[in-house]
Amino acid sequence: MSVSIREIAKMAGVSRGTVDRALNDRPGINPELKARILNIARDVDYRSNKAGRMLGLRKKPLCFGIQMPSQGNDFFIDVRRGISAAMQELADFGLSSKILTMKGFSVEKQLSQIRQLLDEGIHGLIFVPIDHPKITALLDELQEKQIPVITFNNDIEHGCRLSYVGNDYIASGQIAAGLIGLLSAGSPLKTLIMTGSVQVLGHNQRISGFHDVIKSDYPQVDIVDVLECQDDDQVARERISRALEQRPDVQALYITAGGVAGACEAIRVRGCAGKIKVVSFDLTDRTKAFLKEGLITATIEQEPYQQGYRPVKLLFDYFLDGTKPPQRCLTHNRILIREHVMNLDTIGADVPKEQ
């Protein structure tokens, strides 16, 4: 509980309005006076009180725009839970949001949806960027317009945003390799990789992180092939089925992205359930069922709830305080095994579920 604006006004012998102008870089104040006030504020280590600002916010309520490729993608169910929770928590402080979603990754769609949000009037933007020059250009434009941006789930290589909340794809690939290594128990293990698309940076990073660790620490693991399934279950089913036919010696499958259900079904049909070790990512309802069944050995989850919750909170705090979040807020790579999902209780205190 530090000093209030009122006390600084008293010390400087001016009105509270003038102190406010000095502290918040508002126009219309004598530069010398401003400097004097800022000095006093620094001396007494003034920090604006959140409760006061929060109440004041209701006069000019904030609105955030959110854009994401969540349609038809179960991963985003928990993301949306996180967003809703944060919005509910902050609704009392006047925060509202406009959410636009799309199916799949289309640069044009993303651009037009963000334009729409801007037209409708938003103070900040939260979205899952596609790594494309047009999006980078848009980010530059937003910076000009003083609209802060937080990316989540996927980051953008070049382009300025306040922060990124999400997975470190290289690290998650490394952890997958560590798991496969442990599961090998020191014996040779022929491993197949199924990836979503070689065009997607994150998928490739999950392969390169995996590859590096296998090469340096688990030489007994032999990567026999890398298949692509375009995140499509049907394609995954066919490719995996064919691969197992051609290579009956495959003992492990590492899936970097989508197509998990298709791959698992192919394994089951060939009678290999439980014989082939499967490591996947994320935890959809289908993945959960395969874990219970013992078909998937382990899955690595990336805290989707937090990926929705945190960006909203961070952006709000930025408006309230000017608090700058870290450049990257990495979510934890949660290894989940059968016993995690057999027991509903073990969800984690940060992920409230409906009771």
Next chain:
Amino acid sequence: MSVSIREIAKMAGVSRGTVDRALNDRPGINPELKARILNIARDVDYRSNKAGRMLGLRKKPLCFGIQMPSQGNDFFIDVRRGISAAMQELADFGLSSKILTMKGFSVEKQLSQIRQLLDEGIHGLIFVPIDHPKITALLDELQEKQIPVITFNNDIEHGCRLSYVGNDYIASGQIAAGLIGLLSAGSPLKTLIMTGSVQVLGHNQRISGFHDVIKSDYPQVDIVDVLECQDDDQVARERISRALEQRPDVQALYITAGGVAGACEAIRVRGCAGKIKVVSFDLTDRTKAFLKEGLITATIEQEPYQQGYRPVKLLFDYFLDGTKPPQRCLTHNRILIREHVMNLDTIGADVPKEQ
């Protein structure tokens, strides 16, 4: 953004003070009038605004008492980080705290420290209870005095508290069993258990959860013995050393509590590093080093930061809103392997570390 108290006052044709008396069960109001006001509030779905209440709080600032056995226990380092973060976040709303800590588990010490906190004047209590009738009795007394309590890290069987934040010890034992089962790769695995104390409920639950899963799902795993080390590294070193001498066929060690460093040193001295699979709990600096070395195969962490952060937040919200938290807020059982700790980045977005 719902209606304000002012609007309800207008609808009821009374003053705001009267509405306040009705809504907050304050004395001195005509019962009929109160009922009428409450009806209106229900009709318009009135919810008090947090920002308003938060600002009002500064007149009668809240103070929480915190008591825990953190002295000389590295597990509590992250717990304290979580507490500090929550306190800093809420300082603007007038919250302060008094923290008393002890070394080990003494019922008398715990009682006297809590008495001291009560004497100094606290509005709510957060602590790690010892499961003992005297503590249960104290909880009853606190309920009489209307002082809400949140337990964390350890719960108390009988006794009323607002909520518990911490591990589900049975579930964590089950997950440890799942890990050992996977590491066995289907072959027989002679496994030794080292526990802290057979007097401690949590330690026993970690054994029984482990036992149940092994029995039903991994019959190839053979539990050869259960040793006790009193959470003491010296004792652990000796017991494990002797056990390995007598039973050179041991292939895995499951450690339910403390003494991890002692046990690991014994394994290293006997030249069994990497040959014996070790599963432990929590992540101290020493555990981290053994994971990097490859001596510990996996450790199960229980979100210590959240165990400090959440209770403070939940108790504050309770005072602000009357929001009742769930009976139990379980923290996630995080399986950590070597690759998690090789890379500092993968900490998790909910655990801000100093950069």
Next chain:
DNA sequence: CTGAAAGCGCTTACAG
């Protein structure tokens, strides 16, 4: 360029 007033929603003494 500066000040005085009103307001955000809720609570709390103080009058009546």
Next chain:
DNA sequence: CTGAAAGCGCTTACAG
């Protein structure tokens, strides 16, 4: 039992 006023810290029009 009820009301009118003042205040929590900050912001924002409106005067001057």
